[in-house]
Amino acid sequence: MAEQGVLDVNDGNFESEILKADKPALVDFWAPWCGPCKAIAPVMEELEETYGESIIFARCNVDNSPNTPAQYSIRAIPTLILFQNGKVADQVVGAVPKSHLEAFVKKVL
Amino acid sequence: MPQDACDVAIIGRGPGGLQAAIHAAGKKVKVIVFGRPERSSLYKAHVANFCCFEEIVSGKQLLEAGKRQAESFDSVFVEQDIIETKSENNRFRLVTENGETFSAIAVILAMGIARKKLRVKGEKELLGRGVSYCVDCDANFYRGMDVAVVGNESAAAAGALTLLGYAKKVYLVCPKLTITDLLHEQLNHSDVKIIRDAWVKEIRGGTEVEAVLLTDGDVLKVNGVFVELGAKGAMELAANLGVVFDAETFSFIETNKKQETNIPGLYAAGDITGQPWQIAKAVGEGCVAGMEAAKYAKRLARS
Structure with a gap:
């Protein structure tokens, strides 16, 4: 699965791709106009290359999919939420360094 | 060239930006420097360890002298912060706080770093929750x-x-x-x-x-x-252009020895590229960034 890259998810497929997935998932809630979101995008890709076998790396454009971010009370982007068994395991707000995010995903490994 | 267009735009008026202006303008390209001297961390400092200045000098005086020097090389100063950056068709577009738009072939980011957090109760706890x-x-x-x-x-x-x-x-x-x-x-x-x-x-x-x-x-x-403390900084003005930040802290802009960022035509100098917070480092990087940005602008203007 590692070759698929960061998966685009939306209001329509969030449940099937993330909540009902058989693996934990890290979802990056972002928007195209958001500078810090752009800064963190390559970090998501690098982590996906390393951990993509065991964790789903996904991103959700809050502009196109407003319902999912509202459901998780997201009020700032980027917000990265770690899901496990359909539930929020943890979340982090803002553009954080790769080492920080790496430690974060290791929580569900 | 219209009034609002330049070859090299420099964002930030600290020692890095001023030295960049001196060296870029020395190469006979049109240079505009944006920002206010008070935003530089040098403004309130006293300098005792800058080579060739034996006496302790005030940062404010150095910044004023640097401005006069840059002006003597025909750099133009616009005393406004930049609040928006864009890139389109090999040019950068900069919007000032007054809403004026300028275009530049090359841009040098020299805004330094500033405190972004308020440090009050509730701030950290409610991050992302309001x-x-x-x-x-x-x-x-x-x-x-x-x-x-x-x-x-x-x-x-x-x-x-x-x-x-x-x-x-x-x-x-x-x-x-x-x-x-x-x-x-x-x-x-x-x-x-x-x-x-x-x-x-x-x-x-x-x-x-x-x-x-x-x-x-x-x-x-x-x-x-x-x-929203201070003027817009690296994350606000550079991230949307696709600039790569340092992997360790995600606060500074990555550059090579030519002070180039990963975006062609975009350079960075001074505190914005990381420690040490020294005037000597800022002017060194500013010198290189100014020369390289001028070279880039000349090359692109010809093509």
């Missing part, structure tokens, strides 16, 4: 709600005006407002509620922001607090 550091990113989440913007400079003032398009009520907490007259006038003629006699003491809320406690004891009932 506390935000980016109006441009998060304004859309506050449609129809009441918000407060905190900050005395261009980022806060421009941010408050932006939020009027989304929020129901916008407060601007700004006891020491330092912005251009034009931006001031825009604020005064807007629906932004300006609070000039207090600062933020605490951000209150349970799971989400509910109110802001001010130093004069007043309480503002708001759903969101936008902390």
